[in-house]
Amino acid sequence: MANSSLEYFHKHQGPLLFGLITQADTFPDTIFKGMVVELLLGSPKLRRPEGAVQEDILLLVEDVASLRSRERQWELILSLALLEPKDDTHYRLRSEIPLASFFPTEKHLPRYLKDKSWPVEIIWAVLFPPEIQPAWTLRTIRSAILKGYGWLAWTFQFAYDLSNRLEGLPAFWQCERTEDRPMGFVRAVTSMGDALGALADSHYFSITLKGVPGNHGPILDKAIDWLMACGADQNAPEEWNDTVRAWNQGGFWPYDDQPEAAFPTVDATWDALLALGSVYDQRQNLQETYGANITLWEEKVRQAVIGATRFLLRMQLPGGGWGVYRYPNDTPPLPASAFSTAQTMLALHLTLLSNVFDSHGDDKEKLAEIGKNAENALRQAWDWILKSGSQCDGWTTWTPFFSDKVADVDGESQMRAGCWLGVGLLALHRRFADLRPNISPLLTDIVARIQKHWQVNHKKIAPVVFRVPMASGPREVAAQWANRLDVTVVQFLLDCFNRTKEEGGQDISFDASLWNRMEIVIGNLLQEQHPKHGHWNEPVEGKPLAAATMMAIQVLQNYLKAVPHLISG
Amino acid sequence: MAISNSEIKRAARQVFASSRGYETPFYNRDISKKEVADHFANLEPWRGSALIISAPMGTGKTFFVDQIKSLLGLTEGKVPLLVGEIEPKTLKKTKGDFVFVDEGDIKTSWKALHGGLETLGKYLKDTGKIGLVLGDFSLRNPDLSRHLSKPKFMNSFEPLDEKFLRGVLKQRLSMYLQQKNPPEILSDELYNVLVPDAYGPINSFRSVLTFINQLVQELPNNDAACLLTLPMAVDWVKNQFDPEIDTDRQENFLNFFLDYIAQSHPRGTGLEQGISKEQMYLMGKQVGYTEWPSFQEEILIPFGRSGMILSRGIPRLDEEGQFERWPEPYFPSHVLLLWAET
Numbered sequence: 001m002a003n004s005s006l007e008y009f010h011k012h013q014g015p016l017l018f019g020l021i022t023q024a025d026t027f028p029d030t031i032f033k034g035m036v037v038e039l040l041l042g043s044p045k046l047r048r049p050e051g052a053v054q055e056d057i058l059l060l061v062e063d064v065a066s067l068r069s070r071e072r073q074w075e076l077i078l079s080l081a082l083l084e085p086k087d088d089t090h091y092r093l094r095s096e097i098p099l100a101s102f103f104p105t106e107k108h109l110p111r112y113l114k115d116k117s118w119p120v121e122i123i124w125a126v127l128f129p130p131e132i133q134p135a136w137t138l139r140t141i142r143s144a145i146l147k148g149y150g151w152l153a154w155t156f157q158f159a160y161d162l163s164n165r166l167e168g169l170p171a172f173w174q175c176e177r178t179e180d181r182p183m184g185f186v187r188a189v190t191s192m193g194d195a196l197g198a199l200a201d202s203h204y205f206s207i208t209l210k211g212v213p214g215n216h217g218p219i220l221d222k223a224i225d226w227l228m229a230c231g232a233d234q235n236a237p238e239e240w241n242d243t244v245r246a247w248n249q250g251g252f253w254p255y256d257d258q259p260e261a262a263f264p265t266v267d268a269t270w271d272a273l274l275a276l277g278s279v280y281d282q283r284q285n286l287q288e289t290y291g292a293n294i295t296l297w298e299e300k301v302r303q304a305v306i307g308a309t310r311f312l313l314r315m316q317l318p319g320g321g322w323g324v325y326r327y328p329n330d331t332p333p334l335p336a337s338a339f340s341t342a343q344t345m346l347a348l349h350l351t352l353l354s355n356v357f358d359s360h361g362d363d364k365e366k367l368a369e370i371g372k373n374a375e376n377a378l379r380q381a382w383d384w385i386l387k388s389g390s391q392c393d394g395w396t397t398w399t400p401f402f403s404d405k406v407a408d409v410d411g412e413s414q415m416r417a418g419c420w421l422g423v424g425l426l427a428l429h430r431r432f433a434d435l436r437p438n439i440s441p442l443l444t445d446i447v448a449r450i451q452k453h454w455q456v457n458h459k460k461i462a463p464v465v466f467r468v469p470m471a472s473g474p475r476e477v478a479a480q481w482a483n484r485l486d487v488t489v490v491q492f493l494l495d496c497f498n499r500t501k502e503e504g505g506q507d508i509s510f511d512a513s514l515w516n517r518m519e520i521v522i523g524n525l526l527q528e529q530h531p532k533h534g535h536w537n538e539p540v541e542g543k544p545l546a547a548a549t550m551m552a553i554q555v556l557q558n559y560l561k562a563v564p565h566l567i568s569g
Numbered sequence: 570m571a572i573s574n575s576e577i578k579r580a581a582r583q584v585f586a587s588s589r590g591y592e593t594p595f596y597n598r599d600i601s602k603k604e605v606a607d608h609f610a611n612l613e614p615w616r617g618s619a620l621i622i623s624a625p626m627g628t629g630k631t632f633f634v635d636q637i638k639s640l641l642g643l644t645e646g647k648v649p650l651l652v653g654e655i656e657p658k659t660l661k662k663t664k665g666d667f668v669f670v671d672e673g674d675i676k677t678s679w680k681a682l683h684g685g686l687e688t689l690g691k692y693l694k695d696t697g698k699i700g701l702v703l704g705d706f707s708l709r710n711p712d713l714s715r716h717l718s719k720p721k722f723m724n725s726f727e728p729l730d731e732k733f734l735r736g737v738l739k740q741r742l743s744m745y746l747q748q749k750n751p752p753e754i755l756s757d758e759l760y761n762v763l764v765p766d767a768y769g770p771i772n773s774f775r776s777v778l779t780f781i782n783q784l785v786q787e788l789p790n791n792d793a794a795c796l797l798t799l800p801m802a803v804d805w806v807k808n809q810f811d812p813e814i815d816t817d818r819q820e821n822f823l824n825f826f827l828d829y830i831a832q833s834h835p836r837g838t839g840l841e842q843g844i845s846k847e848q849m850y851l852m853g854k855q856v857g858y859t860e861w862p863s864f865q866e867e868i869l870i871p872f873g874r875s876g877m878i879l880s881r882g883i884p885r886l887d888e889e890g891q892f893e894r895w896p897e898p899y900f901p902s903h904v905l906l907l908w909a910e911t
Contacts, residue, residue: 066813
């Protein structure tokens with residue numbers, strides 16, 4: 001009897017515990033106590049041996065206290081039986097709670113439970129169980145990738161249907177139960193660039209549009225048109241004179257990504273270049289598979305890619321890096337950043353791989369020269385990265401803004417800068433076989449720093465800070481984009497692993513603990529994806545975002561690519 | 570050109586943003602920026618000392634400092650230390666000329682405020698670094714500020730008055746709805762209640778923008794021209810606002826207080842000096858409070874904590890040694906002003 005009763009007790013421990021702990025006279029008090037349990041159990045202060053004073057405990061719960069007096073709050077807190085006095089003024093969490101604490105007399109308790117106690121850690125685990133990682137398979141990952149592409153394609157379709165009111169995709173979406181809705185009316189170049197670039201490369205464009213035969217082509221044509229319409233040449237302000245026009249020629253406006261920019265920015269331009277380069281490369285496929293009308297845009301896209309490349313070459317700072325913009329004669333000067341530098345390097349490298357610069361009639365010599373200049377720019381960027389690295393803890397390291405001193409920047413920021421620059425270094429690794437012996441040690445250093453310092457935390461962000469170029473100089477107001485730090489790290493690591501396996505050079509391997517951490521991130525990504533819509537969210541606001549979706553897809557794809565290497569390794 | 574309800578609903582996130590999650594344009598604060606620039610044109614006189622920005626929570630202090638980091642030579646990614654968590658070892662890790670500290674406010678216990686500022690003051694003196702300390706009016710209490718060597722208070726932190734709010738909304742509507750000269754989306758009457766002239770520095774950006782956003786969510790999704798009016802706001806408060814009253818006496822006091830506002834200070838008029846502690850207690854007596862401590866415990870503290878009454882006083886230790894976080898003078902929040910509308 002006693003055994004079966006104990007079994008019964010253990011089976012129903014969760015609801016019983018919650019009921020006993022939060023028992024209260026009124027509905028609002030029960031809710032209040034439920035919230036307080038979580039706050040008390042989660043408070044590091046109350047777990048310290050010295051405990052906390054009453055004032056601190058009341059401060060801890062005051063956001064959920066509504067209009068209760070402090071006396072009433074305290075009465076309800078003590079009735080939870082979770083705290084014990086340490087001395088006259090301090091309280092701490094009890095290590096375990098006898099069941100008898102919840103009942104006025106022993107008579108209220110069955111005999112077999114009279115001496116029973118609950119350790120506080122068990123209470124924590126029963127009431128607030130840790131998030132369990134789903135068991136995932138390669139099939140789950142493939143399905144998540146497809147859903148992600150599906151969402152990107154859907155955003156274009158949605159905007160296409162509203163094209164009398166929208167001039168492209170906005171930065172953010174509002175996730176609603178049935179579907180998502182665009183937030184705001186201002187277009188954002190990254191939304192269009194990221195979605196279009198990913199889709200052009202993926203062959204997945206028709207996923208959600210299968211039931212709409214004949215629509216794929218016009219939607220694609222429209223999407224390309226929207227992105228091209230963000231070019232600075234089409235939207236130059238009237239007050240620009242010829243010199244200003246010439247300086248900004250070929251650049252792209254960021255619009256809602258960097259809303260107050262008075263000039264096209266490097267960040268908007270590398271993003272557009274990545275997308276348009278892919279579109280140009282895949283143009284035959286886009287025509288044959290989806291019915292895009294390439295005669296409408298083929299030449300325009302080619303010219304836009306050339307223009308954007310020339311703009312980025314013009315924007316390269318004298319040292320060899322890139323910032324958000326470069327003013328003529330560097331007046332005023334703007335600092336180079338690791339993020340803009342690496343992404344520009346990647347865009348230039350991929351553009352050089354495309355067939356934009358292939359022989360093209362009368363343009364042949366001009367194109368060859370631009371291609372050569374782009375190669376030179378990449379080599380200058382390499383010199384800059386090499387020169388700007390500092391030694392710290394035995395590793396070469398960088399800061400998010402090259403102008404900052406390593407001593408002024410914390411380890412996590414250095415790691416973040418390393419991940420960003422790693423993307424640029426991998427582009428160089430692929431492009432210049434002669435540099436590989438020098439690049440590999442730097443990649444090894446970045447990986448070593450990650451290996452030692454990176455702790456998985458899904459909530460942590462990797463902010464990209466920038467000051468947009470205003471007419472009079474950089475805006476005093478700094479702004480930032482937020483990506484997940486974990487995703488930024490894993491994106492680099494997987495890219496690094498795959499590239500070095502494929503391209504040779506020094507073998508960069510990761511130890512088991514690093515793979516474990518990476519796989520936790522893969523699990524978190526799978527869990528974060530909206531199960532029906534397929535999008536991933538921007539980490540601060542929690543709103544669906546094309547960039548976050550594209551990054552998540554890339555990480556998952558790179559993981560799938562890494563698996564065969566792991567197996568064969 | 571009019572802005573439709575559906576347009577404003579869709580752009581609400583940007584137009585009424587009050588968190589760091591979205592890059593909103595920086596409006597005004599020119600005088601504050603100039604003051605900071607003038608102060609720190611020469612750092613030497615500041616060595617070992619601190620500049621204090623003391624204004625109520627939600628008025629944009631952290632946003633302001635976040636935006637002027639270049640003036641201070643702070644690295645872009647620098648995040649502030651919190652007063653309640655200051656320890657010598659965390660201070661030692663700070664880099665550069667400035668030590669940036671936030672949350673010197675009533676969300677921190679008196680003891681932690683004391684301890685944190687004392688540790689900070691010593692560290693600044695020893696190292697010659699300069700403190701930039703943000704917090705509410707608690708920092709104006711000499712018992713706290715004395716821990717910092719010769720601190721100076723920022724004089725010119727522009728309050729959120731009607732002109733400021735109109736300017737902010739105009740700038741954001743113009744940017745996010747791409748209209749050169751956007752029409753008003755709030756009636757004049759509503760402006761008067763949301764940011765009463767008499768309130769000065771205690772109007773909170775966060776609460777006003779959050780409230781407007783809540784009103785916008787109630788608009789129908791149609792093409793009618795958007796205009797948020799006083800009756801709409803009153804209707805929202807009366808139907809949707811639930812203060813979760815805990816006792817009958819609180820409910821009686823609230824009703825009495827609302828009648829008092831309606832009769833004596835409709836829409837916040839005549840409240841330049843605020844309401845004194847005695848006046849509040851007299852109202853408390855009318856609904857059955859016979860002792861000050863119970864009135865303070867059941868009314869002043871919970872109403873202050875929930876933001877239903879605002880305080881312009883300097884937080885301090887009272888005679889009993891308790892941290893008085895919402896001292897007189899008092900002001901009814903805009904929600905209560907709307908609720909009191911008949």
